[in-house]
Amino acid sequence: MTWSELSDLLLVGLQETAWMVGVSTVLTAIGGLLLGVLLVLTAPGGLLAAPVVSSVLGFVVNVARSLPFIILLVAVIPFTRAVVGTTIGTDAAIVPLTIGAIPFFARIVEAALREVPPDVVAAATAMGATRTQIVGKVLLREARPGLVAGLTITVIALVGYSAMAGVVGGGGLGDLAIRYGYQRFETEVMVATVVVLVVFVQLIQMAGDVLVRRLSHK
Amino acid sequence: MIEIKGLRKTYGAKGRRDPQVVAVDGVDLSVGEGDVFGVLGRSGAGKSTLLRCVNMLERPDAGTVSVGGVELTTLNGRRLRAARHGIGMIHQHFALLSSRTVAGNVAFALEVTGVPRAERRTRVAELLDLVGLSERAGAYPGQLSGGQKQRVGIARALAARPKVLLSDEATSALDPETTDSILRLLLDLNRRLGLTILLITHEMTVVKRICRSAAVMRDGRFVESGAVTDLLHRPESELARDLFPLDPFAELPGQTVVDVSVSGEDADIPLLTEVARTLDVDVRVLSGSVETLAAGRAGRWRLAVPGDGAAVIHHLRSRGAVVAVAEASS
Numbered sequence: 304m305t306w307s308e309l310s311d312l313l314l315v316g317l318q319e320t321a322w323m324v325g326v327s328t329v330l331t332a333i334g335g336l337l338l339g340v341l342l343v344l345t346a347p348g349g350l351l352a353a354p355v356v357s358s359v360l361g362f363v364v365n366v367a368r369s370l371p372f373i374i375l376l377v378a379v380i381p382f383t384r385a386v387v388g389t390t391i392g393t394d395a396a397i398v399p400l401t402i403g404a405i406p407f408f409a410r411i412v413e414a415a416l417r418e419v420p421p422d423v424v425a426a427a428t429a430m431g432a433t434r435t436q437i438v439g440k441v442l443l444r445e446a447r448p449g450l451v452a453g454l455t456i457t458v459i460a461l462v463g464y465s466a467m468a469g470v471v472g473g474g475g476l477g478d479l480a481i482r483y484g485y486q487r488f489e490t491e492v493m494v495a496t497v498v499v500l501v502v503f504v505q506l507i508q509m510a511g512d513v514l515v516r517r518l519s520h521k
Numbered sequence: 522m523i524e525i526k527g528l529r530k531t532y533g534a535k536g537r538r539d540p541q542v543v544a545v546d547g548v549d550l551s552v553g554e555g556d557v558f559g560v561l562g563r564s565g566a567g568k569s570t571l572l573r574c575v576n577m578l579e580r581p582d583a584g585t586v587s588v589g590g591v592e593l594t595t596l597n598g599r600r601l602r603a604a605r606h607g608i609g610m611i612h613q614h615f616a617l618l619s620s621r622t623v624a625g626n627v628a629f630a631l632e633v634t635g636v637p638r639a640e641r642r643t644r645v646a647e648l649l650d651l652v653g654l655s656e657r658a659g660a661y662p663g664q665l666s667g668g669q670k671q672r673v674g675i676a677r678a679l680a681a682r683p684k685v686l687l688s689d690e691a692t693s694a695l696d697p698e699t700t701d702s703i704l705r706l707l708l709d710l711n712r713r714l715g716l717t718i719l720l721i722t723h724e725m726t727v728v729k730r731i732c733r734s735a736a737v738m739r740d741g742r743f744v745e746s747g748a749v750t751d752l753l754h755r756p757e758s759e760l761a762r763d764l765f766p767l768d769p770f771a772e773l774p775g776q777t778v779v780d781v782s783v784s785g786e787d788a789d790i791p792l793l794t795e796v797a798r799t800l801d802v803d804v805r806v807l808s809g810s811v812e813t814l815a816a817g818r819a820g821r822w823r824l825a826v827p828g829d830g831a832a833v834i835h836h837l838r839s840r841g842a843v844v845a846v847a848e849a850s851s
């Protein structure tokens with residue numbers, strides 16, 4: 304395999320990975336934030352304390368989190384077909400990736416929001432703030448550094464999972480590594496893929512760190 | 522301005538096995554308009570709970586709380602939030618938003634009260650000027666000293682132009698000089714804006730410097746409460762004992778030991794030399810002092826006088842002092 308063939312393969316793989324990870328990150332961020340906020344609000348002593356809702360949500364999240372990703376990948380195939388119309392390709396991979404990552408990120412969101420001192424929430428309540436103001440202007444805003452750090456962790460986990468999604472025809476760098484590196488014993492493709500993945504993850508982490516530093520004024 | 526009747530608050534959820542804690546156990550409290558009222562008490566006495574019941578951060582189990590004539594215990598939602606705008610609160614650990622600047626923290630209070638954006642900037646500047654923090658408007662709380670943070674807390678608490686300020690140990694995290702400057706600020710606000718202040722403290726200096734009324738709380742109840750100068754005149758008063766500690770003494774043969782308290786103008790007449798001259802007796806000061814409190818001039822002495830001291834006691838009482846015979850500690 305020539306250099307230009309290899310770099311073409313890598314470029315396509317990287318694009319596919321970036322697409323899968325990018326879209327599922329956006330969906331995960333939205334879904335995970337909503338779910339995480341709900342977990343905090345409905346918890347005992349929360350702003351919208353609802354014990355039943357809270358335990359049901361907690362249970363669902365735990366179940367989703369205990370499924371190995373490879374099982375989830377297969378289990379959601381009917382759902383994927385209904386939503387995307389196909390079960391192979393990068394778009395199809397986005398469905399299990401998002402479903403797998405939302406509960407993961409939701410727990411991170413929950414933990415980050417709990418880090419906001421109760422004192423600060425009490426102060427806002429004492430000022431006469433509404434619940435919406437407390438969630439938006441106090442909890443989410445104060446937790447921003449933690450949320451961004453948590454999202455960085457989630458994105459990197461998604462990069463890993465997206466490689467697994469390659470197994471079921473998802474495409475991307477993981478798919479490339481398996482098809483060429485593993486099945487055809489083309490070691491240089493395997494090594495090159497790994498190098499690209501390492502650099503990709505490294506860049507995501509660095510970007511996350513820079514953002515966290517800019518957001519925290521502690 | 523603040524009227525509390527029969528306030529009770531217990532913790533410990535129903536149905537759970539952990540024992541119930543009665544945090545506030547039937548407190549009556551009345552703070553007049555423009556008064557500075559201090560609540561003292563040991564850790565766990567229920568002071569914070571009491572204060573948090575005033576703006577319904579905690580829902581009382583029983584009793585009524587009214588602020589500025591509005592009964593709060595029955596309010597909910599929008600009406601409660603509106604009532605809270607009229608009650609500022611400052612916190613021991615400042616409770617500022619770390620993600621916002623000094624100006625942003627004050628602006629937050631204005632956003633919450635619905636002040637239009639156009640007005641906010643001038644109000645923020647006004648409030649920061651009021652607390653002497655204009656230069657640090659762009660700093661984040663993480664870059665401020667404790668005293669500066671509390672000034673932000675005070676500016677924020679005043680944003681909605683409240684009539685009442687609640688303060689939970691606002692100076693306990695500060696060093697003595699900084700405490701002093703914050704107390705001076707509070708007293709100034711009390712005088713200039715007619716702000717009614719209900720504060721919690723365990724520091725005697727706070728009571729001395731700014732309180733005109735006070736209460737001592739123990740196990741959820743008030744054991745004494747009233748004007749500081751009145752409390753000083755009660756021989757059994759814990760507040761008097763803490764504000765003006767008198768040293769213990771051993772039995773003195775042929776002498777009587779009396780505790781004398783004076784306040785107001787009486788504190789500054791040369792009472793002791795006068796009684797000595799008039800009755801031609803020797804009066805010995807065992808301990809005590811006279812100080813200028815926010816509540817006025819006041820002092821307490823422990824004196825040793827010859828014989829049964831009847832003439833001295835009579836004379837001191839005729840000059841407005843409150844006198845009680847003291848017991849020797851064995």
Ligand SMILES: Nc1ncnc2c1ncn2[C@@H]1O[C@H](COP(=O)(O)OP(=O)(O)OP(=O)(O)O)[C@@H](O)[C@H]1O
Nearest residue numbers: 532533542544562563564565566567568569570571
């Ligand atoms: N949220 C709570 N849940 C259960 N018990 C509580 C809670 N808040 C306070 N208590 C209990 O109520 C009692 C009074 O507490 P409170 O905080 O009012 O005391 P305090 O006088 O303010 O003490 P400190 O000077 O230490 O702040 C204590 O026994 C405390 O353990």
Ligand SMILES: [Mg+2]
Nearest residue numbers: 568569570689
């Ligand atoms: Mg307390």
